[in-house]
Amino acid sequence: SAVISQKPSRDICQRGTSLTIQCQVDSQVTMMFWYRQQPGQSLTLIATANQGSEATYESGFVIDKFPISRPNLTFSTLTVSNMSPEDSSIYLCSVERHGTEAFFGQGTRLTVV
Amino acid sequence: KQEVTQIPAALSVPEGENLVLNCSFTDSAIYNLQWFRQDPGKGLTSLLLIQSSQREQTSGRLNASLDKSSGRSTLYIAASQPGDSATYLCAVNQAGTALIFGKGTTLSVSS
Numbered sequence: 001s002a003v004i005s006q007k008p009s010r011d012i013c014q015r016g017t018s019l020t021i022q023c024q025v026d027s028q029v030t031m032m033f034w035y036r037q038q039p040g041q042s043l044t045l046i047a048t049a050n051q052g053s054e055a056t057y058e059s060g061f062v063i064d065k066f067p068i069s070r071p072n073l074t075f076s077t078l079t080v081s082n083m084s085p086e087d088s089s090i091y092l093c094s095v096e097r098h099g100t101e102a103f104f105g106q107g108t109r110l111t112v113v
Numbered sequence: 114k115q116e117v118t119q120i121p122a123a124l125s126v127p128e129g130e131n132l133v134l135n136c137s138f139t140d141s142a143i144y145n146l147q148w149f150r151q152d153p154g155k156g157l158t159s160l161l162l163i164q165s166s167q168r169e170q171t172s173g174r175l176n177a178s179l180d181k182s183s184g185r186s187t188l189y190i191a192a193s194q195p196g197d198s199a200t201y202l203c204a205v206n207q208a209g210t211a212l213i214f215g216k217g218t219t220l221s222v223s224s
Contacts, residue, residue, distance in 0.1 A: 006156070033211045042202065042216040043157075092156055094212075100145055100162060102204070102212055107156035 002027060002095050006105030013083055013112050020079045021108045023093035028073035034066070037090040037107075046091075049076045083112045115140045119203055119215035126193055127223050134188040134218045136203030141181050147212065148177050148188050149202040157202065161188070193222045 003026040013019050023032065031050055035043040046066055047055040055068040069077045080087050091108045116139045126132050136146070145164045149157040161170045161177040163186065169178040176189040190197060200219045204212040 001159075010154075042214045043204075043212075045211045048211060090154065090156075094157075096206075100164065100206070101159060102147060102206070103159060104149075104157040107154070109154050 001101075002029070002097055002103040004093060004095060004103055004105040006093055006108060008108055009106060010109040011111070013110065015084050015112055017083055018079055018081045019083065019110060020077050021091055021093075023076045023078070023105055025074045025095055029095040029097070030073070031096065032070065032076045033094040033096075033102075034068065034076075034078045035092045035094060037092065039089070043092065046078070080110065083110075085112045088112045115143075115205060115207060115210075115213045117203060117205055117213055117215035119201075119218050121218060122216065123219045123221070125221045125223065128193060128195060130193050130222075131189070131191050132193055132220070134190070134201050134203075134220070136186040136188070136215055138184045138186075138205050138213075140207070141184050143181065143205045143207055145206050146177075146179055146186050147204050147206070148175075148186075149204065151200045151202060151217070153200075160201075190220075193220075195222050195224045198222050 005024045034046040037043050045058050046061045047057040049055045049068045049070040051070045067079045088111050093105045096102045118137045147162045148160045163170050163179040174191040179186045200217040202217045204214045
């Protein structure tokens with residue numbers, strides 16, 4: 001298994017500000033994934049973070065709004081920029097071991113007021 | 114485009130009952146299927162992973178089956194307990210993609 005530490009676990013932020021979420025894995029992984037879960041919905045992939053290259057964003061998500069860093073094989077950050085109440089969601093990072101089983105962090109519950 | 118559907122959306126049972134959660138997917142070309150548990154406002158906990166060549170996996174009171182040709186999976190929970198109350202998510206993995214999730218089944222087990 002993989003142990004993923006994600007922080008902060010929750011935050012309440014003012015609109016127009018930015019929040020950076022950190023994700024630390026206990027071992028090296030090639031790809032890390034960032035998901036968003038809006039209230040009452042399932043998970044939607046935001047982007048795939050690869051070490052040493054730009055993140056790959058899914059349709060509907062752009063780098064200016066969700067910049068991602070991946071400085072090494074155990075760490076990644078997701079920033080939610082210029083926040084609005086519509087950004088209120090749970091944000092989760094995930095890794096896959098050996099291309100099969102996926103593991104998730106405990107999530108960041110973001111409320112924008 | 115792969116779509117994952119879970120039924121029912123919500124389920125309430127008394128403690129001790131056995132229950133089945135259903136998951137279906139539209140494209141049978143999957144690498145594996147994974148069941149997760151999510152407590153309110155929290156992250157996901159992996160319960161069971163079934164690879165495409167397997168038919169079922171068991172862990173304690175949980176048993177997951179996979180029928181890839183028909184695009185179906187079930188999660189069987191035996192002797193349910195109040196601590197099993199959570200949302201259960203099914204997700205499939207295909208070549209070159211991240212997981213594709215269903216919307217989940219919210220389970221409530223009353224004592």
